[in-house]
Amino acid sequence: NAGVTQTPKFQVLKTGQSMTLQCAQDMNHNSMYWYRQDPGMGLRLIYYSASEGTTDKGEVPNGYNVSRLNKREFSLRLESAAPSQTSVYFCASSVTTGLNEKLFFGSGTQLSVL
Amino acid sequence: RKEVEQDPGPFNVPEGATVAFNCTYSNSASQSFFWYRQDCRKEPKLLMSVYSSGNEDGRFTAQLNRASQYISLLIRDSKLSDSATYLCVGPGYNQGGKLIFGQGTELSVKP
Numbered sequence: 001n002a003g004v005t006q007t008p009k010f011q012v013l014k015t016g017q018s019m020t021l022q023c024a025q026d027m028n029h030n031s032m033y034w035y036r037q038d039p040g041m042g043l044r045l046i047y048y049s050a051s052e053g054t055t056d057k058g059e060v061p062n063g064y065n066v067s068r069l070n071k072r073e074f075s076l077r078l079e080s081a082a083p084s085q086t087s088v089y090f091c092a093s094s095v096t097t098g099l100n101e102k103l104f105f106g107s108g109t110q111l112s113v114l
Numbered sequence: 115r116k117e118v119e120q121d122p123g124p125f126n127v128p129e130g131a132t133v134a135f136n137c138t139y140s141n142s143a144s145q146s147f148f149w150y151r152q153d154c155r156k157e158p159k160l161l162m163s164v165y166s167s168g169n170e171d172g173r174f175t176a177q178l179n180r181a182s183q184y185i186s187l188l189i190r191d192s193k194l195s196d197s198a199t200y201l202c203v204g205p206g207y208n209q210g211g212k213l214i215f216g217q218g219t220e221l222s223v224k225p
Contacts, residue, residue: 035215040122042201042217043158058212090157103150103213105157 002026006091006106013081013113021076021109023091031094032074033058033103034066036087043090049074081113117141117206120216128224131192135219137202138184147185148203149176152218158201162187192223 004025013019025032030051035043035058045058049068063085065077074093078085089109094101117140127133139147146165150158162169164185168177175188185204189196199218206214 037155040217042118042120043215045212045214048212059206059214088155102148102160102163103158105159107157108155 004091004093004104004106006089006109008109009107011109011111013078013111015082015113017081017113018077018079019081020078021089021091021111022073023075023106024073025093025104026072027093027104028071029093029095029104030071031101032068033092033094034064034074034076035090035092036060036085037090037108038087046076046089081111083113085111086113087111116216118202118204118214118216120200120202120219122217122219124220124222126222126224127192129192129194131223132188132190133192133221134186134188135200135202135221136184136186137204137216137219139202139204140183141205142180142183144205146205147176147178148213149185149187150201150203150215152199152201158215161200189221192221194223194225197221197223 007022033048034046037043044060047066049055052071067075091106092103120137149161151161152158162176164176173190177186199220201218202216
């Protein structure tokens with residue numbers, strides 16, 4: 001099993017460009033998440049999806065859209081990238097959104113917006 | 115005030131030392147917390163869960179103090195391989211109880 005797979009691993013964008021970060025999990029988990037990590041800030045939740053067909057905003061959703069394509073895949077889209085979106089992005093999944101659930105993370109995407 | 119707050123460190127300790135980190139939280143209704151370990155900006159991995167009175171796993175002990183609203187992580191007999199960033203995670207009341215990460219505490223264990 002691959003676990004949680006994110007693509008791409010690295011990306012450089014110019015301000016105003018758009019892109020989609022892809023995430024897929026093969027553990028049959030119901031819940032999926034997108035986080036960003038900035039120096040000194042820990043991980044901040046952007047969006048999450050409790051189950052296929054549902055999505056909800058997290059702590060920092062502005063400037064992002066998500067799509068839960070099916071149970072396996074949860075994509076994050078930047079419609080018009082800004083330098084403030086330079087960050088490391090992590091996708092994660094868990095069986096449910098219960099507070100006792102272990103999160104499984106992808107290896108991350110390092111995004112730079114110039 | 116952040117909902118989950120940690121001392122970012124860095125904590126520099128010699129091999130074999132005992133080191134403790136604290137993490138404070140704002141949501142007084144919280145009942146479950148976690149410690150994750152993160153190496154060099156790689157993905158975080160679950161280290162320990164913390165419920166009620168605490169949890170122990172080998173050299174690692176995690177405790178919850180509800181009265182003072184903090185959790186702690188104690189590492190005994192530190193190894194070089196313990197060098198990492200330790201992330202405290204707990205429920206946030208501003209996000210419908212969704213898990214909130216602290217900013218992380220950096221530990222460096224020296225020979």
